[in-house]
Amino acid sequence: MDDQGTEAGAGPDAAGPDAAWLALHAAREAVERALTLAQARQRFGSDAAAVAQARREEAELLVDLDRILTQIRAAEYRRRPGSRRW
Numbered sequence: 001m002d003d004q005g006t007e008a009g010a011g012p013d014a015a016g017p018d019a020a021w022l023a024l025h026a027a028r029e030a031v032e033r034a035l036t037l038a039q040a041r042q043r044f045g046s047d048a049a050a051v052a053q054a055r056r057e058e059a060e061l062l063v064d065l066d067r068i069l070t071q072i073r074a075a076e077y078r079r080r081p082g083s084r085r086w
Helices: 017-044 048-079
Strands: none
8 A cells, every 4th residue: 555545556546536636636737847847948948959849848738738727627527516427
C-alpha cells in the first residue's frame, strides 16, 4: 500500500472518484509548470531554434491544459449531489 492507502500499482479509479479527481489536478499542475518553463525559454532564450521549439511545446501544452481542464470541469459536475448522467 502507498501513503494514500491504496494498493501500489492500482490506477486512480481503483481508489474511487476522489483519487481520479486529485490525479487530474496533479496533471494540471504538471502541465502548468511545463507551460511556465516553455514560456520562460521563449522569453529568455538566445538560440532561435530553442525559442521556436519552446513555442511549439507551448502550443502542445496549451492543448493538453485545455483537455485536462475540460475533464476537471466534468469531474466537478459529477461530484455534485444530484448531477445528471448522460
